[in-house]
Amino acid sequence: MSRKPLQVVGIGNAIVDIMTRCDDVFLAARDLPKGIMRLIDAAEADRLYAAMGPAVEISGGSAANTCAGLASFGAEAGFIGRVADDQLGSIFGHDIRAIGVAYDTAPSTDGAPTAKCLILVTPDGERTMNTFLGASVELGPQDLDRDMIRNAEITYLEGYLFDPPEAKAAFHEAVELAGAAGNKVALSLSDPFCVERHRAAFRSLIQSGVDLLFANEDEILALYEVSDFEEAVAAVRQETTLAALTRGGAGSLVVTPESVTEIAAVPVDTVVDTTGAGDLYAAGFLYGVAMHKDHAACGRLASLAAAEVISHIGARPEALLEDLARAEGLIATA
């Protein structure tokens, strides 16, 4: 099906998640706004970690989770992101390779340790993320595997990369490389606060170099500084060729300048942990695009992957998404 060796290359922060459960009182006592991602420094990471309950370590990172999802669908995916030469870095590298993603960004041998995200999961399944970017900050243009980018039909970028300045430079170069090779560029806005921090840069990039935009409701409202979703939808249809806008349990909307396709969410018995919901939605959608599916089918693959990941702890699929998609008739039986 594919004209290039890779369907997708993801570029993003290489992070190990440190996940624990907590109640709403724990968040309130620390002024942690539920459901968002905030950046913390090493000292604050230490303080918060000391206050957290027993935790579980699971590889994460937004685009990395998406690449893991793509591999689970059976797609050929690569990932570019920087860890340090330490134990958490080894864990990150092992896990992403073990799920079948090509990954060979060299670990940094000095400087900050591997990035970690302290994730607090409340009883409602919502996750509140506190990220120490560590070695991810050191990702720069020198780390780009240019052949990998040229050889991937789609270059997928997480908005979080706009936070570390060197990574942002790598991001821009990757967009140029992909464009020059005739490949598509996809972007996830990642987080409403991330959008607030980098709104102008996102707007400019979306207008010039992005073929496929992922955003949730809060992010798209933040991008266009509006309070009404319909208004945001109208705005994004003027600026992008294709956007997938997620609304949690209310499903998602796939829009182009010419069309609007509504996608229902796949129901889940119990939402255990929403970490990775957006990342896996993107995985399913990108897989559909790479397989030349129509928008409705892309959306259904996306919703299926998101439903799998919110039904358990951790931001990467436990089930083989390829099997789930086949059982649902979304891909042909082998």
Add this chain to the structure above:
Amino acid sequence: MSRKPLQVVGIGNAIVDIMTRCDDVFLAARDLPKGIMRLIDAAEADRLYAAMGPAVEISGGSAANTCAGLASFGAEAGFIGRVADDQLGSIFGHDIRAIGVAYDTAPSTDGAPTAKCLILVTPDGERTMNTFLGASVELGPQDLDRDMIRNAEITYLEGYLFDPPEAKAAFHEAVELAGAAGNKVALSLSDPFCVERHRAAFRSLIQSGVDLLFANEDEILALYEVSDFEEAVAAVRQETTLAALTRGGAGSLVVTPESVTEIAAVPVDTVVDTTGAGDLYAAGFLYGVAMHKDHAACGRLASLAAAEVISHIGARPEALLEDLARAEGLIATA
């Protein structure tokens, strides 16, 4: 209820578990006997890890899991075991303290990294463990917190400690310290292959210094080199004052020279992962002993804790065992 500041001090290997799912073919292809623990060196750990699927890191270690279970029941517990001054060591230290166990063994600053156990969980819920002892080997008499041992009603030792020679020396000194302070000593045999490796030493210790012995069926058969469980029960009743013998789903037997008490297993909907079943059985039983419960009640607390831990991934309780025990009427409502 307690005449000493701590109910239990556990001494054992300080290990982080690296857990993944695999099928039986994966075990067979590598000659890994299902359900047992084997020791591996750093090179073999690297080889096996490279072959394993994406994993989750969760703090483990047999006696450490038992101490975590005791804290979850609301008991005062301490732990002695050695990690290295590295990221996995920090994770181990955080998790055991976060669940409420006193832990301040100084991490080793040179030598091997923190111990890790590569755990392969098959679809039947059985776990096959491959342990790289790392810094745990460096635990020695110099690491014993003698006050902690004197101040604990029960000193609990995992049989695995017989593998690293220095730890074995610490083990013997701890038994003497506990005895001299008028405290009880409890021992878990840990694993049938561990019993094979150290049978004579275990026999001698059981006859001289152990007040409470934990063993599963394979371990007690290995200890007495018999093939019949009844024969093993008869043998252990001649050598110990109190033994709790577990038989998985078939329940357990609490025996003394004078009595035999049968304990039913607490039924579990789906056995997800048996890692920690014996450790948590010991936690419940020790909690009962510390609370001066009779053997039947100790056994029910033990079975309740074991049932909780096999219903999810990981060797430490996710639910608060104190709440579960209260709901079952096994401890008084506050």
